[in-house]
Amino acid sequence: MDKENRIWQWTSHIIMIALSAACILPFILLFMASITDESAIVTHGYTLFPTAFSFEAYEYLWNQSSQIFHAYGITILVTVIGTTASLIMTSLLAYPLSRKDLPGGQTIAFIVFFTLLFNGGLVPTYLIYTQVFHLKNTLFALLIPWLLMNGFNVLLMRTFFKTTIPVAVLESAAIDGAGEFKTYFRIILPLSMPILATVGMFQALGYWNDWNNGLVFVTDPDLFSLQNVLNRIMSDIQFLTSNSRMGTTQALAQLPSETFRMAIAVIGVIPILLVYPFFQKYFVKGMTIGAVKG
Amino acid sequence: MTTITHRNKRRSLRRFIPLYIMLLPGLAYLAINNYMPLFGLSIAFKDINFRKGLWHSDWIGFQNFEYLFKTSDAWLITRNTLLYNGVFIVLGLAVAVAIAILLNEIRNKFASRLYQSVLILPFLISIILVSYLVYAMLSMDTGFLNKTVLPALGIDPVNWYNEPKYWPYILTIVHLWKGAGYSCIVFLAAIIGIDPEYYEAAKLDGASKWMQIRKITIPMITPVIIMLTLLGIGRIFYSDFGLFYQVPMNSGALFSTTNVIDTYVFRGLMQLGDVGMSSAAGFYQSLVGFVLVLVSNMVVRKINKENALF
Numbered sequence: 001m002d003k004e005n006r007i008w009q010w011t012s013h014i015i016m017i018a019l020s021a022a023c024i025l026p027f028i029l030l031f032m033a034s035i036t037d038e039s040a041i042v043t044h045g046y047t048l049f050p051t052a053f054s055f056e057a058y059e060y061l062w063n064q065s066s067q068i069f070h071a072y073g074i075t076i077l078v079t080v081i082g083t084t085a086s087l088i089m090t091s092l093l094a095y096p097l098s099r100k101d102l103p104g105g106q107t108i109a110f111i112v113f114f115t116l117l118f119n120g121g122l123v124p125t126y127l128i129y130t131q132v133f134h135l136k137n138t139l140f141a142l143l144i145p146w147l148l149m150n151g152f153n154v155l156l157m158r159t160f161f162k163t164t165i166p167v168a169v170l171e172s173a174a175i176d177g178a179g180e181f182k183t184y185f186r187i188i189l190p191l192s193m194p195i196l197a198t199v200g201m202f203q204a205l206g207y208w209n210d211w212n213n214g215l216v217f218v219t220d221p222d223l224f225s226l227q228n229v230l231n232r233i234m235s236d237i238q239f240l241t242s243n244s245r246m247g248t249t250q251a252l253a254q255l256p257s258e259t260f261r262m263a264i265a266v267i268g269v270i271p272i273l274l275v276y277p278f279f280q281k282y283f284v285k286g287m288t289i290g291a292v293k294g
Numbered sequence: 295m296t297t298i299t300h301r302n303k304r305r306s307l308r309r310f311i312p313l314y315i316m317l318l319p320g321l322a323y324l325a326i327n328n329y330m331p332l333f334g335l336s337i338a339f340k341d342i343n344f345r346k347g348l349w350h351s352d353w354i355g356f357q358n359f360e361y362l363f364k365t366s367d368a369w370l371i372t373r374n375t376l377l378y379n380g381v382f383i384v385l386g387l388a389v390a391v392a393i394a395i396l397l398n399e400i401r402n403k404f405a406s407r408l409y410q411s412v413l414i415l416p417f418l419i420s421i422i423l424v425s426y427l428v429y430a431m432l433s434m435d436t437g438f439l440n441k442t443v444l445p446a447l448g449i450d451p452v453n454w455y456n457e458p459k460y461w462p463y464i465l466t467i468v469h470l471w472k473g474a475g476y477s478c479i480v481f482l483a484a485i486i487g488i489d490p491e492y493y494e495a496a497k498l499d500g501a502s503k504w505m506q507i508r509k510i511t512i513p514m515i516t517p518v519i520i521m522l523t524l525l526g527i528g529r530i531f532y533s534d535f536g537l538f539y540q541v542p543m544n545s546g547a548l549f550s551t552t553n554v555i556d557t558y559v560f561r562g563l564m565q566l567g568d569v570g571m572s573s574a575a576g577f578y579q580s581l582v583g584f585v586l587v588l589v590s591n592m593v594v595r596k597i598n599k600e601n602a603l604f
Contacts, residue, residue, distance in 0.1 A: 022471065119328060120332045
């Protein structure tokens with residue numbers, strides 16, 4: 001390797017290592033802060049190298065854990081139901097639109113596409129879901145508004161069906177007497193695993209990370225998802241204790257507030273870090289998958 | 295004769311009934327989630343009275359808009375939204391392109407993939423968790439900056455959550471931190487797709503690496519850059535609500551530099567209960583947003599038909 005190349009290699013590595021560190025260090029800071037002794041934090045603040053360790057925050061969290069587990073349950077439930085329903089609805093809408101012979105297909109595709117250009121925004125959407133459909137403080141509020149299906153994914157899937165499933169396959173299925181639903185389940189879905197995985201993963205991430213629907217539509221703590229609990233604790237550190245079975249004053253007196261904040265954030269980050277390695281390739285694929293056309 | 299073709303047509307239409315049934319759940323959802331709110335935009339011209347209901351409240355013409363544009367807020371939130379998004383588009387693209395070029399230079403494929411994985415990580419966590427990470431950095435009494443970094447530089451601690459002047463920088467850094475690693479994937483894919491023969495020929499002519507990047511790589515990915523810029527401009531009236539609401543922790547002292555149209559609409563509706571004002575601001579956003587999407591798409595079409603959305 002000549003000198004110029006070597007310089008490029010070195011600079012590239014150095015810059016990328018610096019950027020990677022910038023991405024990772026906040027997480028490490030969060031973790032170290034969560035296992036620091038509360039009194040050490042008062043004097044030294046959150047640091048990467050704590051002077052005194054303590055698992056007090058996690059013990060405290062464990063004692064208050066019923067609400068955390070409940071919130072985890074809500075998040076998992078919403079993610080599983082939402083992602084499944086979303087994939088079914090998206091593919092059911094995308095498949096007929098991928099058929100060139102469907103009368104009115106163009107018009108319907110435009111109806112789907114138009115939702116990407118123009119939307120009503122927060123206020124009318126909020127009023128319609130609360131005043132007309134009465135979704136406030138129901139589980140549906142976490143599942144349906146905004147997240148369930150979007151035109152972009154429908155058009156993405158339509159393009160995939162159009163370009164990867166040969167018309168000949170569909171024709172021969174029709175000649176063999178397979179109905180449309182049978183074709184959809186037996187041929188379309190099995191041949192479309194890559195796009196289903198990609199869309200499903202983005203939907204799952206969307207549901208898992210969603211806090212907006214909870215913030216807008218839910219005031220009942222029993223329906224709080226993990227993100228909503230995290231959100232509440234940020235502004236109201238006493239949120240968990242006020243719902244505690246322990247006496248409130250007793251619970252408050254023991255609250256290691258600064259480390260506790262960090263510990264609960266660690267609990268929120270861990271699931272993402274655990275599943276990330278398995279899904280990474282789909283993220284990269286999802287970003288580069290075929291273009292969407294109206 | 296006509297009756298036969300008529301019957302044939304009816305029979306062939308019947309063939310499509312299962313397909314139309316498949317369309318129903320999705321179209322019903324779009325009707326509820328997208329089209330009803332679109333008609334609901336009319337509430338911006340109404341005096342909402344919940345006893346009369348959404349559709350039967352009294353029309354008041356442009357009164358809500360008059361109130362909105364009389365306040366200094368209207369100008370402030372428009373300015374903030376446009377400036378932040380403008381900066382995000384320019385810096386976001388520049389950083390993402392730079393990362394993509396460097397990643398592509400790295401010979402060691404394992405290292406390059408590892409860097410990429412790490413850089414995508416911030417994209418995966420919710421903005422709520424991002425606000426926790428930012429808090430760990432910026433907290434007045436316990437934050438990493440005030441307790442570790444600033445003392446080392448001999449600077450007095452800063453009350454970050456009360457000082458609006460720092461937030462344009464903080465929000466820009468957080469935005470880039472969260473998104474740059476992810477958006478560089480598009481450019482990396484475009485760079486990998488460039489025919490290696492260009493580089494071979496350039497090397498034979500004795501072109502330096504820097505020259506190759508300037509004269510081959512950048513021109514080859516320019517269509518992608520232009521397209522993403524125009525798409526960004528089409529969405530310049532919409533901002534990342536979480537970034538502007540959660541990361542500054544809804545701190546009132548920071549509104550002069552953190553309030554954007556989305557946060558204004560949200561606070562108006564959820565915290566102040568001022569439906570008229572926030573629906574007027576929302577209507578303003580939807581309408582200008584729609585026009586901008588159409589215009590930017592028209593420009594894309596002019597440049598390259600292939601890249602246009604429609």
